[in-house]
Amino acid sequence: MSQKLQVAVAGIGRMGMRHARHFATLTPRAELIAVCSPVQSELDAAKAEFGCRTYTDYETMLREEKGLQAVVVASATTVHAEQAIKAIERGLHVLCEKPISTSPEISQSVVDAYSASIKKFPTQKVICGFSRRFDASYRDAHARMAAGNIGTPSVFRSQTCDKLDPSGFFVAYAEFSGGIFVDCSIHDIDLALWFFGEETKVKSVTAIGITAVQPDLRKHNDRDNALGIIEFYGGKIAQLYCSRMMAAGQEDCTEIFGTDGKIAINTQPQLNLVNLYESTGIRREIPADYYGRFREAFITEANEFTASCLDNTKPPLRLDSAVKAVTIGCALQESLITGKKIEFDESGKRVEASHL
Amino acid sequence: MSQKLQVAVAGIGRMGMRHARHFATLTPRAELIAVCSPVQSELDAAKAEFGCRTYTDYETMLREEKGLQAVVVASATTVHAEQAIKAIERGLHVLCEKPISTSPEISQSVVDAYSASIKKFPTQKVICGFSRRFDASYRDAHARMAAGNIGTPSVFRSQTCDKLDPSGFFVAYAEFSGGIFVDCSIHDIDLALWFFGEETKVKSVTAIGITAVQPDLRKHNDRDNALGIIEFYGGKIAQLYCSRMMAAGQEDCTEIFGTDGKIAINTQPQLNLVNLYESTGIRREIPADYYGRFREAFITEANEFTASCLDNTKPPLRLDSAVKAVTIGCALQESLITGKKIEFDESGKRVEASHL
Amino acid sequence: MSQKLQVAVAGIGRMGMRHARHFATLTPRAELIAVCSPVQSELDAAKAEFGCRTYTDYETMLREEKGLQAVVVASATTVHAEQAIKAIERGLHVLCEKPISTSPEISQSVVDAYSASIKKFPTQKVICGFSRRFDASYRDAHARMAAGNIGTPSVFRSQTCDKLDPSGFFVAYAEFSGGIFVDCSIHDIDLALWFFGEETKVKSVTAIGITAVQPDLRKHNDRDNALGIIEFYGGKIAQLYCSRMMAAGQEDCTEIFGTDGKIAINTQPQLNLVNLYESTGIRREIPADYYGRFREAFITEANEFTASCLDNTKPPLRLDSAVKAVTIGCALQESLITGKKIEFDESGKRVEASHL
Amino acid sequence: MSQKLQVAVAGIGRMGMRHARHFATLTPRAELIAVCSPVQSELDAAKAEFGCRTYTDYETMLREEKGLQAVVVASATTVHAEQAIKAIERGLHVLCEKPISTSPEISQSVVDAYSASIKKFPTQKVICGFSRRFDASYRDAHARMAAGNIGTPSVFRSQTCDKLDPSGFFVAYAEFSGGIFVDCSIHDIDLALWFFGEETKVKSVTAIGITAVQPDLRKHNDRDNALGIIEFYGGKIAQLYCSRMMAAGQEDCTEIFGTDGKIAINTQPQLNLVNLYESTGIRREIPADYYGRFREAFITEANEFTASCLDNTKPPLRLDSAVKAVTIGCALQESLITGKKIEFDESGKRVEASHL
Structure with missing residues (x-):
């Protein structure tokens, strides 16, 4: 070897x-x-x-x-x-x-x-x-979309929802996390760019949110549940949900709606292939955190990054896409706090409110 | 009207x-x-x-x-x-x-x-x-099979499993019920005849069973859990499970395996379209009894029976098939108790052990 | 009688x-x-x-x-x-x-x-x-929420997505339908009010949309896919998706996220209890339209309305709630077309953009 | 290291x-x-x-x-x-x-x-x-059973069903495979022993089968679909299904029914977390073969075997259990061909038919 x-x-x-x-x-x-x-x-x-x-x-x-x-x-x-x-x-x-x-x-x-x-x-x-890019299910979905199986992908829905952590961890963490849209939804935004095409340009973002379980997050201009919608140039739209409040565990899922069909990833989350039949019904557990869901993806990431370095092959994802994702995430976070819709021209520049 | x-x-x-x-x-x-x-x-x-x-x-x-x-x-x-x-x-x-x-x-x-x-x-x-014959899901399955969608139906699996009733009801009931294969599996046997064709002839039956929760059932030569296998002439086989021990509720399901595919009915039972996400995972309830599962089928039965009488149309099922179902159910019940395989010739006569 | x-x-x-x-x-x-x-x-x-x-x-x-x-x-x-x-x-x-x-x-x-x-x-x-109020699954969900099973309901997600009708029906229909948010999402808005409490007051709405399959809808100021977000006073938020583009059939589902759990309704849609195992995998069909999904609810509606009239009992839902739903639907539709966020004060009056 | x-x-x-x-x-x-x-x-x-x-x-x-x-x-x-x-x-x-x-x-x-x-x-x-002993889902199930979550495990259902291979491979393979119960069901038998306890003693086996798609298997005294039932001493029973005829892929699943509940493993098989919404409904793929299902288990097996050797710790499974599994598998295969029930005394000796 x-x-x-x-x-x-x-x-x-x-x-x-x-x-x-x-x-x-x-x-x-x-x-x-x-x-x-x-x-x-x-x-x-x-x-x-x-x-x-x-x-x-x-x-x-x-x-x-x-x-x-x-x-x-x-x-x-x-x-x-x-x-x-x-x-x-x-x-x-x-x-x-x-x-x-x-x-x-x-x-x-x-x-x-x-x-x-x-x-x-x-x-x-x-x-x-961006670990999800290495996940077998997301890759299968992307390959099917790229093969034209759902026609033109047009609507995107994705959520990154963490299990409730009653310890208060997320309050301290919010000081440096960049906010829930930058910390959680960054993955969903990256996926939107991947599924819609990395050349896709954002047109507007709007967000709203609440602090349902961690009011102290407001000290750091953060929220524990937030909803965002994104318009892209070219007739594509996305909706995001991020949360720190899930009872059952990590609930990440994505749907890509195309003109000829839809692909859903992890809309029926599960820890493994076990179902428990109890006096209260049928129950299954789900992963407690993102690592429980994406461990295999991280391992694939390590192996593919290694192969790309050793063999001088194309890296598995583009670095500039990460900047786009952060830009969108920050705009959503700003909208979440200010309550304003934020718009961009096709060159990616902010359109100031005074011009609206 | x-x-x-x-x-x-x-x-x-x-x-x-x-x-x-x-x-x-x-x-x-x-x-x-x-x-x-x-x-x-x-x-x-x-x-x-x-x-x-x-x-x-x-x-x-x-x-x-x-x-x-x-x-x-x-x-x-x-x-x-x-x-x-x-x-x-x-x-x-x-x-x-x-x-x-x-x-x-x-x-x-x-x-x-x-x-x-x-x-x-x-x-x-x-x-x-036989209420299941009127159930929308069983009918959909039968229509698909009859349309050739699964090729030749060859293997049949079905179970009728009641929710555990700790009151002891089933012990008293067993005195006159004919036993678990006649009381519960009669539905599954009827379905096997329906899916394999009502002319299908039984070749042999074998059954085994236990009393896991109601040992007193033995007084009436009954069991609370039993497994049966049935051979039919013409290369078709069936397996049955009947039980009085389910924790979650009524668990009835059926699978028909054909040479080109399979149809499964109610292998993921549910009370309704609700899923509950709780700190212990994702849970759904299931019907507590056969009426919770088959109420609509009974109503359809009433309406179709009525229409058949008023309009003098072909009744929705054949009466003689019911005799075949009871015959097979009784043979399974006998095998359950004696431990013997019971065989039939093509005319439907019992083949005596001494002839084997 | x-x-x-x-x-x-x-x-x-x-x-x-x-x-x-x-x-x-x-x-x-x-x-x-x-x-x-x-x-x-x-x-x-x-x-x-x-x-x-x-x-x-x-x-x-x-x-x-x-x-x-x-x-x-x-x-x-x-x-x-x-x-x-x-x-x-x-x-x-x-x-x-x-x-x-x-x-x-x-x-x-x-x-x-x-x-x-x-x-x-x-x-x-x-x-x-509002037929969904009579649906057994929605009622089960509401009863569980009302019993406190998910803590305080805080985030609501719901979608009403119609099967693609390539005949162009929806273009002609759009002339009088009030637009996709009034025609489709009205149900989801009504549910949001039901789950959050009918006294809940809307604070703002924002919507975006596209015409992915029916560009002629623009003639009637309508879209074939639209996303909306709603803020309510009292720390509650909702996201909506409405579409005329589903390939598989009617896709209506709702999730209510509370501080202690979540209830999901119809997030795994199905026509009946049949699963088909074919050479291409496991498949199930889903209802083609809202009546396929909600027929039983309409029948319950007829019976409960009748009982309420005959017995002079409280009607099964409040009429004024319907006005609130239309008001929110119209505001979403307006936002969809103008691109503006629309805000309301606590008395329900529009807050003009000039005051923002 | x-x-x-x-x-x-x-x-x-x-x-x-x-x-x-x-x-x-x-x-x-x-x-x-x-x-x-x-x-x-x-x-x-x-x-x-x-x-x-x-x-x-x-x-x-x-x-x-x-x-x-x-x-x-x-x-x-x-x-x-x-x-x-x-x-x-x-x-x-x-x-x-x-x-x-x-x-x-x-x-x-x-x-x-x-x-x-x-x-x-x-x-x-x-x-x-026995690779399934290393599978995360089977282990989770076993741990829950061992913790008493389902009461006393009493009834066991398991199937190993291969995807149809129209090449005729399985006919040639049957010459040396020992037959379908030894080749496929050996895993299910091993699981039954694991879940019921490795000291559990077989009391009787009965099997039936057909050749629905590969009649040439009869040349080697084999079948392409077979059903077996097993009685164990101590009030435990098992049912098995093995097949070479599945259209959708590998269908392996197991259920353990206890006096207080049931655990199901892989009764809703899937390739990954993707669901496809198409004009024909909702579809998911399943693994094509056992390696698609159990790859992770084989890797765990390699690692645990290695650790056991290097650290001189207890091996992850007992060798003598494998002999019991083969003994039961061979008896089922014999019953499948002869049509006779085969019985064993508590010492494990065959009880001859003449003594029955």
Whole structure:
């Protein structure tokens, strides 16, 4: 077998550890050589599990790991862009967790850094980890749509709804998350762009929301349930629902309505293939969180990113699409708070209210 | 509108009252004129609800109700045949609840009475109420099969499983029910004959069973869970499951496996179109009993029986098929108790063990 | 049995004939005595089927049918209000098909007429036929919600999506339908009011839409697919989808998200309990139209309306709620066309854009 | 990380290559070092994919691979036992594909060889690969049952139904497969033993069958559709269905009925989470074969077998249970052909017909 891709993971909190595990044990063509984190206990846990080198400082890791080829940026969202750019500038491949940034401008700066860098390192791959793009069901749906099975996709409905966490976690988290549309719906927006075509241009967004279970979210200009509608140029529309209030578990689903049919993904969620017949009826459980739903997709992501780097093949998704998704997510979040509809011209510029 | 069919109901226990209600209020072309029951309180209830005449004696009712055209026999199974024959001999139309009798011979005597009577009353209709034949889903399935959609139907699976009744009702009931294969599986056997063709001949039956929740059923040579397999001449086989132990409710379902496809009926039972998303997962309820599942079928039965009588059209099912169903049900019940496989030659005669 | 309610049906097109049939044959306590229609062939068909009297003129019918107690208004929407008011003023009970009118003002005039009339005829019942309120699944859902099973209902999602009709019917129909939000979503809006509480006040609506399959709908300021979001005072939000483009059949479903759980109605639509296993997979059909889905509800409506009239009990729904539903539907339709968000103050008055 | 388990695969046909791939790339603690096959093209393919050593002769491989620790026997069923015994006698760990043999006696000889060998090699692990024991859904079901959630498991229903293969493959295959009950139902029988308890003793078996699509199977005393019922001592019963005739794909499902509830596994089969809404209704695909259904289970099997070998922990299943499963499968196959019920006493001995 050929040489394995030498990978480091930056940020090994809950999701970073999962990425580390996927690359260390479930990505045959990759080797996890190092991790970094400011938290010593996390480094100890990673060393114990993977036997890799550990660093408290990201730049030190980049500098000292001479054989390093690829970095997975799984740190706090606030440092995604900075860490990604540092790796990009060294010619390293980068898999950056979503979102690149909660700011469209900062997200764009990563795209710009990559555009500059790729001239120098023409085989360099940089992607943003929209895990659903690697999910077998979403891929099956996309392939059927691309084959024309539903005619012209015209209406899109998608939701990302988290299980209620009564601990108050989401209130603290909201300070840096960019808001529920940027944190949750970013996946749905990315899917809308994928299904409608990545050249699709947003025309307007409108959002409304409430705080049904976590009123303190208002301190951070956030909501726990929000609805958004998006118009795209070219006669396509989308509706989104994001929530932190689901009782049963993670409820993510998507429907693509075309002129000749519809494809539904996960509209009947389930944990596995078990149904329980009890005195109260028939019951099934559903995954408690996104990882329960998308674990396989993350593993596929690790493997395909690795293959793309090693074989210098087209990366599995486009980086600039991530900027579009954040831009739309931020506009929805703004509309959610201001109550205003936000419009864009075909060049992507905001149309000011005074011009309406 | 034409003259309404003048109907009486014999036996107005739980199911008899439902029949009475169907004919009185949900069968526009019928009129409920009388009921009979040995129980005065039942008669009072019927009079209050329907305003019909009431009788404590069946023969009195037949004699005194001069305009009577049709009788629904919904009394205890032990008197089905006797009451049916008395009505038949008077030239009345008869809808007899299933089974005609727990004895094949007695069942045959009703068929014989009808064969004799119809010479005198050529428009007379006598049917045994296999309600599933009137169910929209079973009919849709049968029509698709008959249209050749699944090729040659070859394997049949069906189950009639009652909700657990911890009151001990089924123990007392077992004394006269004919046993679980005659009481429950008679429906499944009738369906097998319907789907395989009513000319289909049984070749062998074998059954096994247990008493998992009601050991006292053994006093009446009955079981609370039983499995049976049936061979038919012509390369067709069936498997049955009957039970008194379901926790969630009535679980009746059927599958017909053909050489080109399968049709499944009610393999995902449900009370209605509601799903509940709770902290324990997604739950739906199911009907508590056969009436919750088949109410519409009983109403259709009442209307089609009425139409057949008034319009002198072909009755919706054949009476002799009911004898075949009871014969097979009794053989399964015997096999359940003796542990022996029971075989039949192509003329329908038992092949004795000594000849094997 | 007591005296039967004497009923006439005004307008016996497709749905009017169904109402006539429900009252004539499936509503034991009612008697269909007359129908009216300007179309002689419709009158002939009704006479043949029901044996009732027929009129080409509505007022003549009201005048001549001395024993008439109740009128079902199932004529073209444009004359609903006028016919309803004429019946109301005569003290007749009225079941008016939805919508009362495509105009909130005209709808309100019917409510006003009823308010005036009821002083004179205190037992008079006037309802608008929101059939879903009579559907067993919606009722089960509402009862569970009312019992507190999902905590506080906070987010509502509902869709009314018709099967694609390539004949162009909907283009001609759009001239008088009031638009897709008034014609289709009126049901979803009514449900939102029912589930959130009929006192709930709308705060804002926003809508977007496209013409994906019927561009000619634009001639009548209509769309074939539209998305709407509604804010209510009191921290409740709703999202709607209406469409004329479904390939598989009628796709109506509703979800009510509460602080402790969710109830979903018909999110897995089905024609019946049959599943077909074919070489292409597992398939089930779904109802082709709203009557395929809601026939039982219409029959329940007829029976409950009848009982309410005969027994002078509370009618099964409130008339003024229908005005609220039309008002919201019209605002959504306006937003769909103008692209503007429309806001209301707590008294229900429009907040003008200049005040924003 | 600790030393990796050094694994060889014997037999690299379709399933052998999959095992090789699982160990080579998806079992982090294992290393695939060698494969053997009499077919050079298979060896070439394995070398190209895995870079491992290749052998045309099994014994040569065992002799020359000095570091070998474990063998996966995935060759033709006819040599399973012989190859397993050779590896056992060398003290190697063995994962033998099911069935060990189509003969209970030969199967027992492998158990005996292991019993002898383990005295010399006390950490040796030998298992038979009943893949469903490693499936997440079956495990979830078993855990719930073991926790008492359904009371006492009493009735078991399970089916293994293959997609129709019109090529005639199964006719040739039947010559050595041991028959449909040994080839397909062995999994269901193993599951029955697992759910009822591996000490459970068979009391009787009866089977019937047909050749609906492949009459040539009769040449090898086989059938393409068969039904079996099994009595166990202790009041437990099971029903089985095996088929080679499914149109839609692989249809494997299992239900365990307990005194307090039921667990159903895969009674609503699906390929993934996609539903297609088309003009013919709602459709979903299902896996085409057992690997499409159980791939994850095979990977778990590889990992758990590896862990058990490396860590000297209890193997994930008992070898002697495999002999019981084959014994029951062979008895069912015999009953299928002879038409006789076969009975066993509590010591496991056949009760001869003459004693009945």
